[in-house]
Amino acid sequence: MAEATANGQARQRPTGGVSAETLTRWTVNAYLLLFFAYMFLPLLIMVVAAFNEPGIPQAIPFEGLTFHWFEELFGNAKIWAAVVNSLIIGVGVVVLAVTFGLSGALLLTRLQTRGRTLIYGVLVSPLLTPGIILGISTLVFWNNLGVPGGLFLAVLAQATFISAYCMLLFMARLQRFDRALEEAALDLGASHQQVFWKITLPFLRPTIFTAAVLAFLQSFENFNTTVFAIGGETTLTIQLASMARLSLTPEVNALAVIFIVITVVAAVAFEIKRRAEKAEQERRIEAAKRADAEMAASLDATLGGTGESLGGRGLGPQPA
Amino acid sequence: MGAVQDFVRRYGGVMTAYIFAGCGIWMIGMIVLPQLLMLEKSLTYSDPAASAQVAQIQARTDGLFVQITRAERDIARLQDRLSAIEAGEADPAAGSGAATLLNPFASPSQAEDAAAATPEELRAEIETLQARIAEARAQIAANDAELADSQAAAQPQYGLYNYEELVENDLNRAIFFKTIWASVLVTFVCLVVCYPIAFYLAKAAPGEQAALLMLGLIVPYWINEILRTFAWLMLLSDGGVINDLLLWLGVVAEPIRWRDGSGAVIVGMTYAYILFMVFPIYNTIDTLDKNQIEAARDLGAPWWRIHWRVVIPHAKPGIAVGCIMTFMLAAGSYAVPLILGGTTSKWFTEVIYDAFNEGNDWGLGSAYAFTLLVTCILFILAMMRLFKVNLQDIAK
Structure with missing residues (x-):
């Protein structure tokens, strides 16, 4: 848990010195690298075995590329x-x-x-x-x-x-x-x-x-x-x-590859769609806020002193 | 009823009917009733001795029926011969004794009558057989009476027998506690490994990198648990990558049998379910105002206190959800122990499966399943109390 915050913390506290900051950065990166290696290496090995010649699922040694499976x-x-x-x-x-x-x-x-x-x-x-x-x-x-x-x-x-x-x-x-x-x-x-x-x-x-x-x-x-x-x-x-x-x-590895391809495509598409929706949502909220502000401003202009309280209460859509 | 009127006013009759019918079928017909029936089944048992007796009597009756059929067939054959002889023809079966030697399944009566027989002999034979049939029928009637008694004794009845069986069966009880213990261990390891990752992604990583790392988590998250488990089988099997590497490096002289014991299963589960811990924690830390961390830091709090007093309290619902999901998945995992487990690493889910599919004892299987369900509910309640969160927070 140390590495994650200490990163920002070293910035704030010059007493730690530059070397402490570098050390933290290295620790964080090493941890991330380890974690993602842990996530992906086993999958990679499984995928490689699907294209390997031998008759049992095996990634190393790689004895020749084949689509036989x-x-x-x-x-x-x-x-x-x-x-x-x-x-x-x-x-x-x-x-x-x-x-x-x-x-x-x-x-x-x-x-x-x-x-x-x-x-x-x-x-x-x-x-x-x-x-x-x-x-x-x-x-x-x-x-x-x-x-x-x-x-x-x-x-x-x-x-x-x-x-x-x-x-x-x-x-x-x-x-x-x-x-x-x-x-x-x-x-x-x-x-x-x-x-x-x-x-x-x-x-x-x-x-x-x-x-x-x-x-x-x-x-x-x-x-x-x-x-x-x-x-x-x-x-x-x-x-x-x-x-x-x-x-x-290695037929099972070939099936695994197909599963992975389908999931990766679906996951990426799903994620892109989700982000687009989120961006759209934020854009709308922004627009609503702007419209609200404009309306309040115009009310202020027309009503003078009383407009402030009206604008403050927020006529029109409430900003989320 | 006020609620229903409210719905009718809002959605109209057709939609209201759909809403209530849909929820009703789903809630009552698919969630509540099946669970109740499983509970009922788990409380139902048949006396095993009586059941065995029923099976025995039925087998005996079946045997008698076979004898009767065979005797009737013999009688028919004898009568054919009798009528042939009486019509003045030669005995059709005479001299066929040699053939019976080649046919070891022939009934004794056939062999005896291989030689030419007189009509009297044949009639006597038929009478003996008929007497034997009558005897068998009497025996069957007696069996039926006995069967009714045994069946009454073997009637399913209510009781805690199936649960007692779990308490008394040393092996299954040990497997149950091992499953719980190992699931807690998996949950704890996942939490410790994931918290820094979740925090880094939510608060420390620069925007571009965070987006990329998120995708790097989402992709394996979507990959089937069976594949994630199989990937570890390729690493841990006797001829797997890790053993190959160790052998090649000369660290070990012969492959290490990783899959003996529960170690491999626990490692595989940690890998398979770790991402169910990352995302809930990430989601809650993501909503924490960064200014709170800054403020704590400006006020001189060391990093660990920032986490202990600011980040973790805020992330409590996420941590609770992550722990609940991971524990539930680990304790209820059937795929991981099935694929990665060796002979000595049976999981409680496998015990349940065996009770249903090999023992064919649904009452016992239901009792085991219900025990697992109650365990998970207790774990959820414990987490809710420990992290002081409610159900609304959990099922977000």
């Missing part, structure tokens, strides 16, 4: 069956999670009664529950009704907690929603359906997209919950786990 992987019928299952489950989870997540967010944003905290607690609890418990409880519950494990139960078990992620995304978005828009539309004679389709939904659309992507990725990568609920079926992640466990051929 990707060919093997693509020729593996089991993998394709698993991919299809993963896609089916993913789509099912997206539909359920967005539906439930949105209903939860609308309820909690609007609800003001004492029960709100309890409902909120129950709805986010799946995020704090180990994945295997969600899988087991879904399996036990549906087995009582005569439904055995399979794709259907996998969808339900995953949706239990992925809905909560979606709900939190929707709630964050709805917090920024100006309810006066809905009220104005209702006052002007719009029907509830019109208000929803023309005002609420367009406002939520970017979040629906984000939530859907997130839900799909969460579903695609899920192992702990799925492994209990899936019964005799398999998904790509389960296939990956069993291949990783046995690690007989």
Whole structure:
């Protein structure tokens, strides 16, 4: 913990001297380097082995570049069956999670009664529950009704907690929603359906997209919950786990490379989008502040002495 | 009901119906009821002795049915022969004794009757077989009566038997405590390693570098835990990178078996879940006003006191969330011990899985699962008390 602050601190306290500052800088950099090496080296080794000749996963010595293991992987019928299952489950989870997540967010944003905290607690609890418990409880519950494990139960078990992620995304978005828009539309004679389709939904659309992507990725990568609920079926992640466990051929490394490429692309795209949204948000706040200031100034000019108190109370949108 | 009217006024009937139906199905049907049913299942057990007896009786009955079928088949064959002989033909089975030698599965009656038989002999034979069938049927009826008794005794009943089993089973109990202990260790190591990183990223790093480092954290954060675990398998296996390196350097004479014991699993878990600690802490430190740190420094506070009195108190919710997530993931991890674990490093989740899929004892499995759930809830409560945060802070 020392290195992180001491960096700035040395600047402030000349008593430490220049050498102390340099030392701190070196310590910080060394720590960062170590940490990021720790994060990336194992992944790198795994990736390298996917392109290595030998018949078992091995990174060093590198005996020759090959794409053979990707060919093997693509020729593996089991993998394709698993991919299809993963896609089916993913789509099912997206539909359920967005539906439930949105209903939860609308309820909690609007609800003001004492029960709100309890409902909120129950709805986010799946995020704090180990994945295997969600899988087991879904399996036990549906087995009582005569439904055995399979794709259907996998969808339900995953949706239990992925809905909560979606709900939190929707709630964050709805917090920024100006309810006066809905009220104005209702006052002007719009029907509830019109208000929803023309005002609420367009406002939520970017979040629906984000939530859907997130839900799909969460579903695609899920192992702990799925492994209990899936019964005799398999998904790509389960296939990956069993291949990783046995690690007989570098096919598993080839599959790992594909997973990594997909995630990296998705993560970077997601991050870029998030930053753009944040910048947009800040820009709007700035604009609102400016407009507020201008309005206050013009009021000051016209009303003279009384304008100050009016401007101070902030007519128009409040700066966030 | 006032709340419902409020919703109808605001969203109209259709949307209100959707909101309440959606939340109702999700909350009751997917969260509360399944958990309650799991709890109910965990409190249900069948007397193992009675269950074994039921299985035994059923096996016996099955055996008797096979005997009856076989005897009926023999009778049919004998009757064919009888009618053939009575019609004045030669015994069709006569002389086929040699064939029976080649057929070790032939029933004894076939072998006995290989020689030509008189109609009287055949009739006597049929009668013996019929008597045997009657006897078997009587036996089955007796079994059925006994079966009903045993089944009544083996009826699932409520009780704490499954939980007692966890307390009494030395092996599983040891695995349970090891899992808890190791998860706490993983959580602690992650916290110690991550706090400086989170602080540096949030407050000390220059803008450009911070953005780049953040991306460097986000990318591995999104990578599947199975891949992160497999990456460590490639490092730690007997022919893995670390052993190759050590052998090449001449540090060791033969590969070190890293995967014996729980060490490899703990190392793999730390790696797999460390980023769940970074981001919550980063997010809270990020909202700390830098002026507070400056002020503390200007007033002469040493670096450690700045952290102890200014940064850490502000980061409490983040630290609590990070610890809760990491502990929950570690204690509930099935993938990491499955891939990295050796024979001696069983995790509690694997015990649960075995109870369901190998022991086929769902009551016991549910009891283990519920124990794990309660442990996680206790940990969450402990963290909330320790860091004085509430649920709203946690689930942000």
